[in-house]
Amino acid sequence: MIPYGRQDITQADIDAVTTVLTSDFLTQGPMVPRFEACVASKVGARHAVAVNSATSALHIACLALGLGPGDCLWTSPITFVASANCARYCGANVDFVDINPRTYNLDPIALKAKLEQADQNGTLPKIVIPVHLCGQSCDMEAIHALSQEYGFHIVEDASHAIGGKYLGSYIGDGRYSDIAIFSFHPVKIVTTAEGGIALTNSEELAARMASLRSHGITRDPEEMTHVPDGPWYYEQIELGYNYRMTELQAALGVSQMDRLDTYVARRHELAHRYDALLAELPVTIPWQLPDAYSGLHLYVIRLKLDQLKKTHSQVFASLRAAGIGVNLHYIPVHIQPYYRALGFNPGDFPESERYYAEAISLPMYASMSFVQQNEVVSALKESL
Numbered sequence: 023m024i025p026y027g028r029q030d031i032t033q034a035d036i037d038a039v040t041t042v043l044t045s046d047f048l049t050q051g052p053m054v055p056r057f058e059a060c061v062a063s064k065v066g067a068r069h070a071v072a073v074n075s076a077t078s079a080l081h082i083a084c085l086a087l088g089l090g091p092g093d094c095l096w097t098s099p100i101t102f103v104a105s106a107n108c109a110r111y112c113g114a115n116v117d118f119v120d121i122n123p124r125t126y127n128l129d130p131i132a133l134k135a136k137l138e139q140a141d142q143n144g145t146l147p148k149i150v151i152p153v154h155l156c157g158q159s160c161d162m163e164a165i166h167a168l169s170q171e172y173g174f175h176i177v178e179d180a181s182h183a184i185g186g187k188y189l190g191s192y193i194g195d196g197r198y199s200d201i202a203i204f205s206f207h208p209v210k211i212v213t214t215a216e217g218g219i220a221l222t223n224s225e226e227l228a229a230r231m232a233s234l235r236s237h238g239i240t241r242d243p244e245e246m247t248h249v250p251d252g253p254w255y256y257e258q259i260e261l262g263y264n265y266r267m268t269e270l271q272a273a274l275g276v277s278q279m280d281r282l283d284t285y286v287a288r289r290h291e292l293a294h295r296y297d298a299l300l301a302e303l304p305v306t307i308p309w310q311l312p313d314a315y316s317g318l319h320l321y322v323i324r325l326k327l328d329q330l331k332k333t334h335s336q337v338f339a340s341l342r343a344a345g346i347g348v349n350l351h352y353i354p355v356h357i358q359p360y361y362r363a364l365g366f367n368p369g370d371f372p373e374s375e376r377y378y379a380e381a382i383s384l385p386m387y388a389s390m391s392f393v394q395q396n397e398v399v400s401a402l403k404e405s406l
């Protein structure tokens with residue numbers, strides 16, 4: 023089976039991890055701060071807080087921005103469930119904004135319309151989470167302008183987008199948001215096995231997230247309520263979690279980051295090749311925004327079903343049967359049973375549901391060969 027995504031592990035990665043194994047620290051040593059500095063300096067953010075997953079990063083980002091019961095968070099229906107669940111962890115409500123039919127990202131026009139309505143009803147969101155689907159940036163200029171007008175915070179779910187650029191600078195630099203999140207799950211662009219990071223230019227938000235990552239405990243006398251009893255002393259000053267990343271993960275991350283630009287360039291090479299090879303087929307290939315350089319985590323095609331004799335699920339099944347590990351990103355979050363139980367229904371976000379009825383993620387990963395890619399294309403042609 024040619025998978026839809028796969029990690030690339032080199033001897034340098036293996037050496038980096040085994041060096042940590044025989045060192046003094048398996049957790050809470052020097053590698054996590056090194057990884058944080060490495061990611062922050064690469065993308066041009068002032069602060070980074072590495073954690074055990076992007077899901078944890080989304081959670082502490084929402085907490086640091088003060089999201090709580092009675093608040094509302096908005097995101098795209100076409101995302102992994104974690105982009106919405108983070109609000110529920112904080113006791114807040116979730117609502118969705120439909121996608122743009124060309125980019126499949128949260129649509130600023132739909133956002134504006136929904137904000138105008140919410141402004142009248144007194145139901146404005148506290149946080150909006152734009153998701154850079156497939157690695158292509160959302161229209162952050164427009165979303166940021168709306169945040170100024172309506173007073174909401176922005177957390178970018180850039181889980182797909184490390185190494186991608188928007189208007190010439192790296193996604194994650196915080197120019198249009200309060201906090202940006204990357205995921206390091208093995209299918210993503212660079213990996214730490216499990217892992218995530220939150221980037222921000224605010225010293226205050228970074229300190230809040232660092233505290234929430236580790237039980238809400240401080241060792242800084244300035245933050246304590248009384249004079250330390252002795253050198254062992256620490257204080258828990260709020261309720262935090264154990265969301266720490268290990269030294270092994272961070273070492274893998276530092277080593278992988280050396281190849282970030284190469285990985286993204288290779289993904290672009292594969293995408294251009296797909297674009298050319300699929301040009302004559304009854305499918306819509308991904309539309310690339312002229313002012314964005316995608317991280318290209320995913321290569322999603324949409325079937326032109328009116329030109330086909332097969333259904334979406336038949337094409338999907340025949341590709342799987344041919345050994346092509348196609349996937350579908352994503353089932354609209356609002357039609358998940360958990361969200362339906364909260365009052366959402368099919369039909370609520372029609373662009374997202376149309377997308378879901380036609381989309382297929384073709385295999386895309388840095389170590390994929392042209393020969394494997396040709397196999398994918400042949401199987402697709404055969405199926406269509």
Ligand SMILES: *Cc1c(COP(=O)(O)O)cnc(C)c1O
Pocket residue numbers: 074075076077078101102104105153179181182205206207216217218
């Ligand atoms: C992978 C992913 C997440 C969650 O990442 P984890 O590191 O697995 O917690 C969140 N949002 C999006 C859009 C993702 O693709």
